[in-house]
Amino acid sequence: MFSGKTQELIRRLDQARYAGSTIQAFKPALDDRYAIAAVASHREIRFPAIAVPDVAALAEQVQDDTRVIGIDEAQFFGQEIVALAEELANRGRHVIVAGLDLDFLARPFGPMPLLAAYADRLTKLQASCQYPGCGSHQASRTQRLLDGVPAPADGPLVVIGGAATYQARCRHHHRIGVPARSEPEPVPVAEESADL
Secondary structure, three states: OOOOHHHHHHHHHHHHHHOOOOEEEEEEOOOOOOOOOEEEOOOOOEEEOEEEOOHHHHHHHOOOOOOEEEEOOHHHOOOHHHHHHHHHHHOOOEEEEOOOOEOOOOOEOOOHHHHHHHOOOOOOOOEEOOOOOOOOOEEOEEEEEEOOEEOEOOOOOOOOOOOOOEEEEOOOOOOOEOOOOOOOOOOOOOOOOOOO
16 A cells, blocks of 8 residues: 555556557446546546446456556456456457555455466555654555554455555564454363362
8 A cells, every 4th residue: 555556557547548549447346435437546646447346347348449458456356357357468458457465464465466477567566664663664565454553353354445544564564453352262171080
């Protein structure tokens, strides 16, 4: 988060548009933070986009004359996005994908590892660590916060949010909260032995 992924996607789409290419941009419908009908960065830079609920809907929306296809927040799509991106690229389309490579638990996020593996070109952007007093380390992790403390490990994988919910963190300052348990774990009790 906060590394400029969406801003870089928009820059590349603008570049293709100025060169005369026909372009379509897509984003997952669940990402409604800044705009419904646009890919939008944290800095409020926007590019018109089609919000789609899933990969099948995205595939149906791709027009025959589209040469460049931008896909933002690809981590929120299912694994089917990998096959679609490959199919489109094999048919001569230029496919540009942006997304988080790791989830808040620092695990590979959805289809991103395979998308990265199949990419002809890979650009990995990183923010600066937002942990108080750090700032100089490259942030390779996304820290989810809940009431200002690290979110529990057993929380939902996807929570749409911005600066109040997430921070960019380096590996040294990234923390995973303890699991939230609704009931305390039972303490095992040793059985008494009748042997004397």
